[in-house]
Amino acid sequence: MAKPLPAKVSVECPHCGFKQMDYAAAKSTMCRQCGRYFSPSAPKPGLKLRVKEEPATAAAPEPRGFPKLGAIWSKPRTRVVACFECKRKHEVSDASMSTNCPGCSAHIDLRDYKITTSFSRSIRTRGELHLTAKGDLSSTSVVCRSALVEGKLRGNLECEESATIDFVGKIPGRLIARYVSVERKADVQCFRRVRVANIDIKGRMAAEIIATGAVNIHKTGVLEGNVTAKSITIDKGGVFSGQLVIGQADLTQAELLPQEKLATAPVRESNLPAAAVQALPAT
Ligand SMILES: [Zn+2]
Ligand SMILES: [Zn+2]
Incomplete structure:
Protein backbone atom coordinates (compact mmCIF):
# COMPACT_ATOMS: atom_id res chain seq x y z
CA MET A 1 0.00 0.00 0.00
CA PRO A 76 -3.96 8.12 28.22
CA ARG A 77 -2.66 11.65 27.82
CA THR A 78 0.66 11.71 26.12
CA ARG A 79 2.62 14.30 24.34
CA VAL A 80 5.68 14.50 22.18
CA VAL A 81 8.79 16.13 23.58
CA ALA A 82 12.00 17.00 21.86
CA CYS A 83 15.41 16.38 23.38
CA PHE A 84 17.24 19.57 24.31
CA GLU A 85 20.49 18.08 23.11
CA CYS A 86 19.87 16.04 19.97
CA LYS A 87 16.33 17.33 19.20
CA ARG A 88 15.01 13.80 18.80
CA LYS A 89 11.33 13.60 19.68
CA HIS A 90 9.62 10.94 21.69
CA GLU A 91 6.31 10.41 23.37
CA VAL A 92 5.86 10.76 27.11
CA SER A 93 2.97 10.52 29.48
CA ASP A 94 1.58 13.83 30.59
CA ALA A 95 2.06 12.71 34.16
CA SER A 96 5.81 12.18 33.86
CA MET A 97 8.07 14.59 35.70
CA SER A 98 11.09 13.77 33.62
CA THR A 99 12.29 11.46 30.90
CA ASN A 100 15.43 10.41 29.15
CA CYS A 101 16.01 10.83 25.46
CA PRO A 102 15.95 7.45 23.69
CA GLY A 103 18.50 8.82 21.25
CA CYS A 104 21.24 10.27 23.44
CA SER A 105 19.85 9.45 26.91
CA ALA A 106 20.02 13.06 28.04
CA HIS A 107 17.76 13.99 30.91
CA ILE A 108 14.70 16.02 29.98
CA ASP A 109 12.84 17.93 32.65
CA LEU A 110 9.09 17.81 32.14
CA ARG A 111 8.01 19.63 35.27
CA ASP A 112 5.84 22.71 35.34
CA TYR A 113 7.20 25.67 37.24
CA LYS A 114 5.10 28.15 39.11
CA ILE A 115 7.16 31.12 40.22
CA THR A 116 5.52 33.07 43.03
CA THR A 117 8.55 34.70 44.69
CA SER A 118 12.06 35.48 43.57
CA PHE A 119 13.72 32.70 41.66
CA SER A 120 17.13 32.76 40.07
CA ARG A 121 18.11 29.24 39.06
CA SER A 122 18.01 28.55 35.38
CA ILE A 123 15.12 26.52 34.06
CA ARG A 124 15.10 24.14 31.15
CA THR A 125 11.93 22.14 30.94
CA ARG A 126 9.47 20.83 28.41
CA GLY A 127 6.82 21.72 30.94
CA GLU A 128 5.06 24.98 31.48
CA LEU A 129 6.08 28.08 33.31
CA HIS A 130 3.77 30.30 35.25
CA LEU A 131 5.37 33.49 36.47
CA THR A 132 2.76 34.96 38.75
CA ALA A 133 2.23 38.66 39.41
CA LYS A 134 4.30 38.43 42.60
CA GLY A 135 7.00 36.34 40.99
CA ASP A 136 10.39 37.74 40.18
CA LEU A 137 12.30 35.55 37.80
CA SER A 138 15.92 36.58 37.50
CA SER A 139 17.33 33.39 35.96
CA THR A 140 19.57 34.22 33.06
CA SER A 141 18.05 31.48 30.98
CA VAL A 142 14.57 30.05 31.03
CA VAL A 143 13.56 27.49 28.44
CA CYS A 144 10.12 25.94 28.57
CA ARG A 145 7.30 24.66 26.44
CA SER A 146 4.97 27.54 27.13
CA ALA A 147 4.87 30.39 29.58
CA LEU A 148 2.39 32.68 31.20
CA VAL A 149 4.17 35.84 32.24
CA GLU A 150 2.38 37.96 34.81
CA GLY A 151 5.38 38.98 36.87
CA LYS A 152 8.88 40.34 36.54
CA LEU A 153 11.01 38.63 33.97
CA ARG A 154 14.62 39.74 34.07
CA GLY A 155 16.47 37.17 32.01
CA ASN A 156 15.95 35.47 28.70
CA LEU A 157 12.87 33.44 27.95
CA GLU A 158 12.60 30.86 25.23
CA CYS A 159 9.32 29.05 24.68
CA GLU A 160 9.10 26.09 22.37
CA GLU A 161 5.42 26.84 21.92
CA SER A 162 3.74 29.92 23.29
CA ALA A 163 4.31 32.82 25.62
CA THR A 164 1.38 34.71 27.02
CA ILE A 165 2.36 38.13 28.29
CA ASP A 166 0.01 39.63 30.83
CA PHE A 167 2.33 42.05 32.53
CA VAL A 168 3.00 45.75 32.87
CA GLY A 169 6.65 46.71 32.85
CA LYS A 170 9.98 46.15 31.21
CA ILE A 171 11.24 42.94 29.71
CA PRO A 172 14.99 43.35 29.48
CA GLY A 173 15.89 39.86 28.26
CA ARG A 174 15.47 38.04 25.03
CA LEU A 175 12.04 36.67 24.23
CA ILE A 176 11.79 33.83 21.76
CA ALA A 177 8.61 31.85 21.21
CA ARG A 178 6.75 30.20 18.45
CA TYR A 179 3.67 32.13 19.36
CA VAL A 180 3.30 35.16 21.58
CA SER A 181 0.10 36.69 22.86
CA VAL A 182 0.29 40.12 24.44
CA GLU A 183 -2.86 40.32 26.50
CA ARG A 184 -5.23 43.24 26.61
CA LYS A 185 -4.08 44.64 29.90
CA ALA A 186 -0.41 44.14 29.19
CA ASP A 187 1.91 47.07 28.65
CA VAL A 188 5.43 45.90 28.02
CA GLN A 189 8.64 47.35 26.82
CA CYS A 190 11.06 44.80 25.40
CA PHE A 191 14.68 45.84 25.28
CA ARG A 192 15.84 42.99 23.10
CA ARG A 193 14.45 41.76 19.82
CA VAL A 194 11.38 39.58 20.13
CA ARG A 195 11.53 36.55 17.85
CA VAL A 196 8.37 34.69 17.00
CA ALA A 197 6.58 32.81 14.30
CA ASN A 198 3.29 34.58 15.02
CA ILE A 199 2.24 37.20 17.50
CA ASP A 200 -1.11 38.59 18.59
CA ILE A 201 -0.98 42.00 20.21
CA LYS A 202 -4.07 42.94 22.18
CA GLY A 203 -2.35 45.23 24.66
CA ARG A 204 0.47 47.71 24.46
CA MET A 205 3.91 46.70 23.39
CA ALA A 206 7.11 48.50 22.60
CA ALA A 207 9.44 46.09 20.88
CA GLU A 208 11.37 45.22 17.81
CA ILE A 209 9.74 42.13 16.40
CA ILE A 210 11.13 39.55 14.01
CA ALA A 211 8.32 37.24 12.90
CA THR A 212 8.59 34.38 10.45
CA GLY A 213 4.81 34.49 10.22
CA ALA A 214 2.18 37.06 11.03
CA VAL A 215 2.08 40.04 13.34
CA ASN A 216 -1.53 40.71 14.30
CA ILE A 217 -2.40 43.93 16.03
CA HIS A 218 -5.88 43.64 17.43
CA LYS A 219 -8.33 46.50 17.88
CA THR A 220 -7.08 47.13 21.41
CA GLY A 221 -3.44 46.65 20.46
CA VAL A 222 -0.72 49.23 20.25
CA LEU A 223 2.68 48.33 18.88
CA GLU A 224 5.58 50.70 18.85
CA GLY A 225 8.73 49.45 17.23
CA ASN A 226 10.14 48.04 14.06
CA VAL A 227 8.69 44.89 12.60
CA THR A 228 10.15 42.34 10.23
CA ALA A 229 7.45 39.84 9.36
CA LYS A 230 5.93 37.77 6.63
CA SER A 231 2.68 39.67 7.03
CA ILE A 232 0.97 42.12 9.31
CA THR A 233 -2.66 42.81 10.02
CA ILE A 234 -3.90 45.78 11.96
CA ASP A 235 -7.47 45.70 13.11
CA LYS A 236 -9.54 48.84 13.10
CA GLY A 237 -8.56 50.69 16.26
CA GLY A 238 -5.19 49.00 16.45
CA VAL A 239 -2.10 51.16 16.26
CA PHE A 240 1.28 50.48 14.78
CA SER A 241 4.11 52.93 14.68
CA GLY A 242 7.48 51.87 13.46
CA GLN A 243 9.22 50.65 10.37
CA LEU A 244 7.88 47.66 8.59
CA VAL A 245 9.84 45.13 6.60
CA ILE A 246 7.71 42.53 4.91
CA GLY A 247 9.28 39.50 3.35
CA GLN A 248 10.78 36.18 4.20
CA ALA A 249 11.66 36.90 7.77
CA ASP A 250 14.25 34.22 7.86
CA LEU A 251 15.81 34.82 11.22
CA THR A 252 19.42 35.01 10.25
CA GLN A 253 18.63 36.87 7.08
CA ALA A 254 16.53 39.38 8.91
CA GLU A 255 19.34 39.92 11.27
CA LEU A 256 21.84 40.49 8.54
CA LEU A 257 19.85 42.71 6.27
CA PRO A 258 17.08 44.38 8.16
CA GLN A 259 16.82 47.39 5.87
CA GLU A 260 17.00 45.76 2.47
CA LYS A 261 13.50 44.65 1.78
CA LEU A 262 11.34 47.63 2.53
CA ALA A 263 8.08 46.90 0.83
CA THR A 264 4.44 47.64 1.10
CA ALA A 265 2.70 45.41 3.54
CA PRO A 266 -0.30 43.28 2.67
CA VAL A 267 -2.28 45.14 5.27
CA ARG A 268 -6.04 44.89 5.19
CA GLU A 269 -6.54 48.35 3.73
CA SER A 270 -10.10 49.01 4.72
CA ASN A 271 -9.30 48.42 8.34
CA LEU A 272 -6.20 50.50 8.43
CA PRO A 273 -6.47 53.94 9.94
CA ALA A 274 -4.60 56.32 7.67
CA ALA A 275 -2.32 57.56 10.40
CA ALA A 276 -1.64 54.18 11.88
CA VAL A 277 1.47 53.34 9.95
CA GLN A 278 4.18 55.89 10.14
CA ALA A 279 7.83 55.32 9.73
CA LEU A 280 9.61 56.58 12.76
CA PRO A 281 13.28 57.35 12.56
CA ALA A 282 15.16 54.88 14.66
CA THR A 283 16.37 57.01 17.48
ZN1 LIG B 1 18.74 13.35 22.76
ZN1 LIG C 1 -2.87 25.55 17.08
Whole structure:
Protein backbone atom coordinates (compact mmCIF):
# COMPACT_ATOMS: atom_id res chain seq x y z
CA MET A 1 0.00 0.00 0.00
CA ALA A 2 3.03 2.27 -0.09
CA LYS A 3 2.41 5.34 -2.13
CA PRO A 4 5.17 6.94 -4.12
CA LEU A 5 4.60 10.31 -2.49
CA PRO A 6 3.34 10.97 0.99
CA ALA A 7 -0.07 12.60 0.76
CA LYS A 8 -0.53 16.00 2.27
CA VAL A 9 -3.86 16.93 3.74
CA SER A 10 -5.38 19.98 5.31
CA VAL A 11 -5.52 19.48 9.04
CA GLU A 12 -6.96 21.66 11.72
CA CYS A 13 -5.27 22.27 15.04
CA PRO A 14 -7.60 21.00 17.82
CA HIS A 15 -6.18 23.65 20.14
CA CYS A 16 -6.58 26.85 18.19
CA GLY A 17 -8.37 25.88 14.99
CA PHE A 18 -5.52 26.86 12.69
CA LYS A 19 -5.48 24.97 9.39
CA GLN A 20 -2.32 23.78 7.76
CA MET A 21 -1.09 21.20 5.28
CA ASP A 22 0.57 18.13 6.67
CA TYR A 23 1.50 14.64 5.69
CA ALA A 24 -1.46 12.39 6.30
CA ALA A 25 0.75 9.66 7.68
CA ALA A 26 2.45 11.86 10.24
CA LYS A 27 1.91 10.69 13.78
CA SER A 28 2.38 14.08 15.28
CA THR A 29 2.71 17.56 13.97
CA MET A 30 3.24 20.97 15.42
CA CYS A 31 0.65 23.66 14.83
CA ARG A 32 2.28 26.53 13.01
CA GLN A 33 -0.04 28.98 14.72
CA CYS A 34 0.05 28.06 18.40
CA GLY A 35 2.93 25.62 18.44
CA ARG A 36 1.09 22.81 20.16
CA TYR A 37 1.34 19.25 18.99
CA PHE A 38 -1.46 17.20 17.60
CA SER A 39 -2.00 14.18 15.42
CA PRO A 40 -2.93 14.89 11.81
CA SER A 41 -3.39 11.23 10.98
CA ALA A 42 -6.73 9.54 11.01
CA PRO A 43 -7.57 7.36 14.00
CA LYS A 44 -7.86 4.25 11.87
CA PRO A 45 -5.33 3.39 9.22
CA GLY A 46 -6.96 3.30 5.83
CA LEU A 47 -9.55 5.90 6.69
CA LYS A 48 -9.40 8.53 4.04
CA LEU A 49 -8.86 12.10 5.00
CA ARG A 50 -10.29 14.78 2.85
CA VAL A 51 -7.87 16.49 0.57
CA LYS A 52 -7.53 20.24 0.83
CA GLU A 53 -10.48 22.31 -0.40
CA GLU A 54 -12.38 19.25 -1.57
CA PRO A 55 -15.93 19.58 -0.33
CA ALA A 56 -17.28 16.71 1.69
CA THR A 57 -20.07 15.72 -0.60
CA ALA A 58 -21.17 12.19 0.05
CA ALA A 59 -20.06 11.97 3.63
CA ALA A 60 -22.04 13.33 6.48
CA PRO A 61 -21.04 16.86 7.40
CA GLU A 62 -18.01 16.74 9.59
CA PRO A 63 -18.17 18.99 12.61
CA ARG A 64 -15.28 21.33 13.23
CA GLY A 65 -12.52 20.27 15.51
CA PHE A 66 -12.17 16.64 14.51
CA PRO A 67 -14.02 15.04 17.44
CA LYS A 68 -12.51 11.66 16.61
CA LEU A 69 -9.12 13.06 17.40
CA GLY A 70 -10.56 14.63 20.49
CA ALA A 71 -11.36 11.15 21.73
CA ILE A 72 -7.73 10.23 21.42
CA TRP A 73 -6.70 13.07 23.70
CA SER A 74 -8.95 11.93 26.50
CA LYS A 75 -7.40 8.45 26.69
CA PRO A 76 -3.96 8.12 28.22
CA ARG A 77 -2.66 11.65 27.82
CA THR A 78 0.66 11.71 26.12
CA ARG A 79 2.62 14.30 24.34
CA VAL A 80 5.68 14.50 22.18
CA VAL A 81 8.79 16.13 23.58
CA ALA A 82 12.00 17.00 21.86
CA CYS A 83 15.41 16.38 23.38
CA PHE A 84 17.24 19.57 24.31
CA GLU A 85 20.49 18.08 23.11
CA CYS A 86 19.87 16.04 19.97
CA LYS A 87 16.33 17.33 19.20
CA ARG A 88 15.01 13.80 18.80
CA LYS A 89 11.33 13.60 19.68
CA HIS A 90 9.62 10.94 21.69
CA GLU A 91 6.31 10.41 23.37
CA VAL A 92 5.86 10.76 27.11
CA SER A 93 2.97 10.52 29.48
CA ASP A 94 1.58 13.83 30.59
CA ALA A 95 2.06 12.71 34.16
CA SER A 96 5.81 12.18 33.86
CA MET A 97 8.07 14.59 35.70
CA SER A 98 11.09 13.77 33.62
CA THR A 99 12.29 11.46 30.90
CA ASN A 100 15.43 10.41 29.15
CA CYS A 101 16.01 10.83 25.46
CA PRO A 102 15.95 7.45 23.69
CA GLY A 103 18.50 8.82 21.25
CA CYS A 104 21.24 10.27 23.44
CA SER A 105 19.85 9.45 26.91
CA ALA A 106 20.02 13.06 28.04
CA HIS A 107 17.76 13.99 30.91
CA ILE A 108 14.70 16.02 29.98
CA ASP A 109 12.84 17.93 32.65
CA LEU A 110 9.09 17.81 32.14
CA ARG A 111 8.01 19.63 35.27
CA ASP A 112 5.84 22.71 35.34
CA TYR A 113 7.20 25.67 37.24
CA LYS A 114 5.10 28.15 39.11
CA ILE A 115 7.16 31.12 40.22
CA THR A 116 5.52 33.07 43.03
CA THR A 117 8.55 34.70 44.69
CA SER A 118 12.06 35.48 43.57
CA PHE A 119 13.72 32.70 41.66
CA SER A 120 17.13 32.76 40.07
CA ARG A 121 18.11 29.24 39.06
CA SER A 122 18.01 28.55 35.38
CA ILE A 123 15.12 26.52 34.06
CA ARG A 124 15.10 24.14 31.15
CA THR A 125 11.93 22.14 30.94
CA ARG A 126 9.47 20.83 28.41
CA GLY A 127 6.82 21.72 30.94
CA GLU A 128 5.06 24.98 31.48
CA LEU A 129 6.08 28.08 33.31
CA HIS A 130 3.77 30.30 35.25
CA LEU A 131 5.37 33.49 36.47
CA THR A 132 2.76 34.96 38.75
CA ALA A 133 2.23 38.66 39.41
CA LYS A 134 4.30 38.43 42.60
CA GLY A 135 7.00 36.34 40.99
CA ASP A 136 10.39 37.74 40.18
CA LEU A 137 12.30 35.55 37.80
CA SER A 138 15.92 36.58 37.50
CA SER A 139 17.33 33.39 35.96
CA THR A 140 19.57 34.22 33.06
CA SER A 141 18.05 31.48 30.98
CA VAL A 142 14.57 30.05 31.03
CA VAL A 143 13.56 27.49 28.44
CA CYS A 144 10.12 25.94 28.57
CA ARG A 145 7.30 24.66 26.44
CA SER A 146 4.97 27.54 27.13
CA ALA A 147 4.87 30.39 29.58
CA LEU A 148 2.39 32.68 31.20
CA VAL A 149 4.17 35.84 32.24
CA GLU A 150 2.38 37.96 34.81
CA GLY A 151 5.38 38.98 36.87
CA LYS A 152 8.88 40.34 36.54
CA LEU A 153 11.01 38.63 33.97
CA ARG A 154 14.62 39.74 34.07
CA GLY A 155 16.47 37.17 32.01
CA ASN A 156 15.95 35.47 28.70
CA LEU A 157 12.87 33.44 27.95
CA GLU A 158 12.60 30.86 25.23
CA CYS A 159 9.32 29.05 24.68
CA GLU A 160 9.10 26.09 22.37
CA GLU A 161 5.42 26.84 21.92
CA SER A 162 3.74 29.92 23.29
CA ALA A 163 4.31 32.82 25.62
CA THR A 164 1.38 34.71 27.02
CA ILE A 165 2.36 38.13 28.29
CA ASP A 166 0.01 39.63 30.83
CA PHE A 167 2.33 42.05 32.53
CA VAL A 168 3.00 45.75 32.87
CA GLY A 169 6.65 46.71 32.85
CA LYS A 170 9.98 46.15 31.21
CA ILE A 171 11.24 42.94 29.71
CA PRO A 172 14.99 43.35 29.48
CA GLY A 173 15.89 39.86 28.26
CA ARG A 174 15.47 38.04 25.03
CA LEU A 175 12.04 36.67 24.23
CA ILE A 176 11.79 33.83 21.76
CA ALA A 177 8.61 31.85 21.21
CA ARG A 178 6.75 30.20 18.45
CA TYR A 179 3.67 32.13 19.36
CA VAL A 180 3.30 35.16 21.58
CA SER A 181 0.10 36.69 22.86
CA VAL A 182 0.29 40.12 24.44
CA GLU A 183 -2.86 40.32 26.50
CA ARG A 184 -5.23 43.24 26.61
CA LYS A 185 -4.08 44.64 29.90
CA ALA A 186 -0.41 44.14 29.19
CA ASP A 187 1.91 47.07 28.65
CA VAL A 188 5.43 45.90 28.02
CA GLN A 189 8.64 47.35 26.82
CA CYS A 190 11.06 44.80 25.40
CA PHE A 191 14.68 45.84 25.28
CA ARG A 192 15.84 42.99 23.10
CA ARG A 193 14.45 41.76 19.82
CA VAL A 194 11.38 39.58 20.13
CA ARG A 195 11.53 36.55 17.85
CA VAL A 196 8.37 34.69 17.00
CA ALA A 197 6.58 32.81 14.30
CA ASN A 198 3.29 34.58 15.02
CA ILE A 199 2.24 37.20 17.50
CA ASP A 200 -1.11 38.59 18.59
CA ILE A 201 -0.98 42.00 20.21
CA LYS A 202 -4.07 42.94 22.18
CA GLY A 203 -2.35 45.23 24.66
CA ARG A 204 0.47 47.71 24.46
CA MET A 205 3.91 46.70 23.39
CA ALA A 206 7.11 48.50 22.60
CA ALA A 207 9.44 46.09 20.88
CA GLU A 208 11.37 45.22 17.81
CA ILE A 209 9.74 42.13 16.40
CA ILE A 210 11.13 39.55 14.01
CA ALA A 211 8.32 37.24 12.90
CA THR A 212 8.59 34.38 10.45
CA GLY A 213 4.81 34.49 10.22
CA ALA A 214 2.18 37.06 11.03
CA VAL A 215 2.08 40.04 13.34
CA ASN A 216 -1.53 40.71 14.30
CA ILE A 217 -2.40 43.93 16.03
CA HIS A 218 -5.88 43.64 17.43
CA LYS A 219 -8.33 46.50 17.88
CA THR A 220 -7.08 47.13 21.41
CA GLY A 221 -3.44 46.65 20.46
CA VAL A 222 -0.72 49.23 20.25
CA LEU A 223 2.68 48.33 18.88
CA GLU A 224 5.58 50.70 18.85
CA GLY A 225 8.73 49.45 17.23
CA ASN A 226 10.14 48.04 14.06
CA VAL A 227 8.69 44.89 12.60
CA THR A 228 10.15 42.34 10.23
CA ALA A 229 7.45 39.84 9.36
CA LYS A 230 5.93 37.77 6.63
CA SER A 231 2.68 39.67 7.03
CA ILE A 232 0.97 42.12 9.31
CA THR A 233 -2.66 42.81 10.02
CA ILE A 234 -3.90 45.78 11.96
CA ASP A 235 -7.47 45.70 13.11
CA LYS A 236 -9.54 48.84 13.10
CA GLY A 237 -8.56 50.69 16.26
CA GLY A 238 -5.19 49.00 16.45
CA VAL A 239 -2.10 51.16 16.26
CA PHE A 240 1.28 50.48 14.78
CA SER A 241 4.11 52.93 14.68
CA GLY A 242 7.48 51.87 13.46
CA GLN A 243 9.22 50.65 10.37
CA LEU A 244 7.88 47.66 8.59
CA VAL A 245 9.84 45.13 6.60
CA ILE A 246 7.71 42.53 4.91
CA GLY A 247 9.28 39.50 3.35
CA GLN A 248 10.78 36.18 4.20
CA ALA A 249 11.66 36.90 7.77
CA ASP A 250 14.25 34.22 7.86
CA LEU A 251 15.81 34.82 11.22
CA THR A 252 19.42 35.01 10.25
CA GLN A 253 18.63 36.87 7.08
CA ALA A 254 16.53 39.38 8.91
CA GLU A 255 19.34 39.92 11.27
CA LEU A 256 21.84 40.49 8.54
CA LEU A 257 19.85 42.71 6.27
CA PRO A 258 17.08 44.38 8.16
CA GLN A 259 16.82 47.39 5.87
CA GLU A 260 17.00 45.76 2.47
CA LYS A 261 13.50 44.65 1.78
CA LEU A 262 11.34 47.63 2.53
CA ALA A 263 8.08 46.90 0.83
CA THR A 264 4.44 47.64 1.10
CA ALA A 265 2.70 45.41 3.54
CA PRO A 266 -0.30 43.28 2.67
CA VAL A 267 -2.28 45.14 5.27
CA ARG A 268 -6.04 44.89 5.19
CA GLU A 269 -6.54 48.35 3.73
CA SER A 270 -10.10 49.01 4.72
CA ASN A 271 -9.30 48.42 8.34
CA LEU A 272 -6.20 50.50 8.43
CA PRO A 273 -6.47 53.94 9.94
CA ALA A 274 -4.60 56.32 7.67
CA ALA A 275 -2.32 57.56 10.40
CA ALA A 276 -1.64 54.18 11.88
CA VAL A 277 1.47 53.34 9.95
CA GLN A 278 4.18 55.89 10.14
CA ALA A 279 7.83 55.32 9.73
CA LEU A 280 9.61 56.58 12.76
CA PRO A 281 13.28 57.35 12.56
CA ALA A 282 15.16 54.88 14.66
CA THR A 283 16.37 57.01 17.48
ZN1 LIG B 1 -2.87 25.55 17.08
ZN1 LIG C 1 18.74 13.35 22.76
